[in-house]
Amino acid sequence: MNRNYLYLTMLMLALAGGLFVLPERNNEQGTLPEELMWDIVQPTRYATTDQVARMIIEKDPTIELIDVRPFDEYTDFSLPGAVNIPLDSIVNENYQDYLGIQDMNAVFFSDDDIKADQAWVIARRMGYDNIYVMRGGLNCWVETIIRPEKPDETASRQEFEKYILRKGASMYFVGGAKMDENTGSKKTNVAVKRKKKAAVAEGGC
Amino acid sequence: MMGPLIPQGIITGEWDFVIALLLGIAFGFILEASGFSSSRNIAGVFYGYNFVVLRVFLTAVLVAMIGLLYFDYMGWIEMDLVYVLPTYLRSMVVGSFIMGLGFVLGGFCPGTSYTAIAIGKIDALVFTGGLFLGIFLFSEAFPWISGFYYSDNLGNVTVNEVLGISNELFTFILVVMGLVAFWGTWLIEKRVRKTNKHYKFE
Amino acid sequence: MSADKTMRQGPRYINPYFGGVLLGLLLLLTMFITGRGLGASGAVKSAVVTTMDKISPVHAEHNIYYSKFLSSNHSPMFNWLVFESLGIFFGGLLSGALYGRLKKPRIEHSPKISGKTRLWAAGIGGVLFGVGSQFGRGCSSGAALSGTASFSFGGFLVMMLLFGTGYVLAYFFKKLWI
Numbered sequence: 001m002n003r004n005y006l007y008l009t010m011l012m013l014a015l016a017g018g019l020f021v022l023p024e025r026n027n028e029q030g031t032l033p034e035e036l037m038w039d040i041v042q043p044t045r046y047a048t049t050d051q052v053a054r055m056i057i058e059k060d061p062t063i064e065l066i067d068v069r070p071f072d073e074y075t076d077f078s079l080p081g082a083v084n085i086p087l088d089s090i091v092n093e094n095y096q097d098y099l100g101i102q103d104m105n106a107v108f109f110s111d112d113d114i115k116a117d118q119a120w121v122i123a124r125r126m127g128y129d130n131i132y133v134m135r136g137g138l139n140c141w142v143e144t145i146i147r148p149e150k151p152d153e154t155a156s157r158q159e160f161e162k163y164i165l166r167k168g169a170s171m172y173f174v175g176g177a178k179m180d181e182n183t184g185s186k187k188t189n190v191a192v193k194r195k196k197k198a199a200v201a202e203g204g205c
Numbered sequence: 206m207m208g209p210l211i212p213q214g215i216i217t218g219e220w221d222f223v224i225a226l227l228l229g230i231a232f233g234f235i236l237e238a239s240g241f242s243s244s245r246n247i248a249g250v251f252y253g254y255n256f257v258v259l260r261v262f263l264t265a266v267l268v269a270m271i272g273l274l275y276f277d278y279m280g281w282i283e284m285d286l287v288y289v290l291p292t293y294l295r296s297m298v299v300g301s302f303i304m305g306l307g308f309v310l311g312g313f314c315p316g317t318s319y320t321a322i323a324i325g326k327i328d329a330l331v332f333t334g335g336l337f338l339g340i341f342l343f344s345e346a347f348p349w350i351s352g353f354y355y356s357d358n359l360g361n362v363t364v365n366e367v368l369g370i371s372n373e374l375f376t377f378i379l380v381v382m383g384l385v386a387f388w389g390t391w392l393i394e395k396r397v398r399k400t401n402k403h404y405k406f407e
Numbered sequence: 408m409s410a411d412k413t414m415r416q417g418p419r420y421i422n423p424y425f426g427g428v429l430l431g432l433l434l435l436l437t438m439f440i441t442g443r444g445l446g447a448s449g450a451v452k453s454a455v456v457t458t459m460d461k462i463s464p465v466h467a468e469h470n471i472y473y474s475k476f477l478s479s480n481h482s483p484m485f486n487w488l489v490f491e492s493l494g495i496f497f498g499g500l501l502s503g504a505l506y507g508r509l510k511k512p513r514i515e516h517s518p519k520i521s522g523k524t525r526l527w528a529a530g531i532g533g534v535l536f537g538v539g540s541q542f543g544r545g546c547s548s549g550a551a552l553s554g555t556a557s558f559s560f561g562g563f564l565v566m567m568l569l570f571g572t573g574y575v576l577a578y579f580f581k582k583l584w585i
Contacts, residue, residue: 301569
């Protein structure tokens with residue numbers, strides 16, 4: 001009997017010690033190519049500049065604007081309240097707190113769609129949900145929100161309503177931009193909300 | 206198929222309670238078959254005449270820990286979805302002291318008392334009645350102690366986050382400690398039983 | 408271990424290490440299926456909450472501890488741990504019947520104390536365990552066993568302190584057991 005226990009002792013030690021000598025192994029399967037493709041072709045992953053403008057004006061707390069252009073371009077001009085995660089540092093540890101916050105919708109934007117789209121794909125591949133791209137980027141933003149074009153006389157009523165909204169938004173943002181200049185770099189101090197672990201109902205034993 | 210199954214919705218609602226019952230039956234069977242339905246067997250761990258609690262309990266912890274680490278390594282279980290008991294430092298320390306005292310006095314813990322009731326132990330029934338009363342008293346007094354109850358919340362922290370050692374190293378240390386304890390207590394038990402003739406199993 | 412053959416006149420138990428391995432594998436299986444470990448005191452808590460809800464629903468709703476576990480769409484007894492604990496009872500019954508330990512109601516106590524003393528000790532022990540398990544977020548199975556196995560710091564803490572306290576205090580209650 002004693003000898004059996006000796007064997008069991010050694011087995012236990014071997015099993016526990018074995019944990020150290022296991023070769024590295026990556027279990028991250030990530031998103032499958034098919035899934036990723038499916039996600040990419042979904043039109044719902046885009047937010048229009050109008051939607052973004054409205055959310056900013058209404059101070060929607062669930063929107064998180066992420067500027068993926070380089071830092072100097074971000075300091076030159078960006079959307080109010082936007083945080084800067086340059087595209088090349090999107091996989092950086094330090095920026096992960098900005099992504100994947102529960103109940104927050106992250107909207108990527110750049111000058112046009114391209115960089116924001118790339119950021120979106122990378123973030124998607126890292127497993128984040130609730131991420132969007134602002135369609136057309138800042139170019140479109142300036143065209144539609146800051147300097148909206150007056151529609152033709154023959155245009156539909158909706159077009160005009162849109163124009164009026166945009167005109168209003170333009171006032172809001174141009175005024176807002178001036179204020180930003182005064183307050184300087186303050187807008188970079190965006191409070192970081194820590195990602196919370198999935199809450200499981202308490203109840204213990 | 207990657208675990209855990211229920212949090213990922215692989216097994217759905219209706220099966221939940223059937224599984225609970227089956228797992229419970231296995232749990233109860235193992236507890237009773239190991240001798241946990243006798244309070245004197247259990248209390249033996251404190252006096253050196255019967256270390257069955259230490260053996261079963263510690264072996265189970267070690268096997269589960271090692272198993273979990275291998276499961277994680279093989280990618281069979283998503284560790285982020287495994288519930289980590291939150292740590293409320295002061296409340297838990299006090300709770301452990303109270304439970305420790307209750308353990309020496311009562312000789313059961315909740316799970317073992319259910320199995321003991323099943324085989325006809327009146328003392329286990331009284332113990333469970335005490336449990337009921339204890340939880341009732343706690344709940345009634347809760348408005349006055351809730352501050353303490355929620356104090357020092359460290360969140361769902363794991364050992365490696367607090368002590369800064371990897372799960373593997375922690376497991377290995379526990380395994381070594383456990384094996385030393387198994388052999389050590391075997392010697393102690395042999396000696397104690399030689400001098401203490403009047404104790405018999407149940 | 409042939410040395411203690413003489414001690415084995417009573418009912419036979421399975422080898423404790425074998426039992427431990429089985430319990431460990433069961434715990435692993437439970438974690439694989441449910442994502443959390445085993446538990447026991449939660450069922451009594453559900454029973455307390457249910458009883459209070461039946462006797463005085465207003466009181467139960469006002470007490471912030473009860474109301475934590477009350478839900479409008481189902482009874483607190485409709486709970487994973489309640490079914491699991493029911494299982495523990497039936498599992499014990501099954502094992503007891505199988506190994507011939509299922510007998511008429513009796514009180515097990517040390518020959519040095521009376522049955523009445525034992526019942527008092529068991530009752531008080533139960534009350535303390537009930538209170539302690541609420542502070543400790545679980546008992547020896549929920550917090551100490553499952554908690555430690557899932558690498559929770561709190562679980563490990565409870566395990567060490569629970570047994571540690573037992574050892575420190577054991578001397579004073581020696582008469583209860585041997």
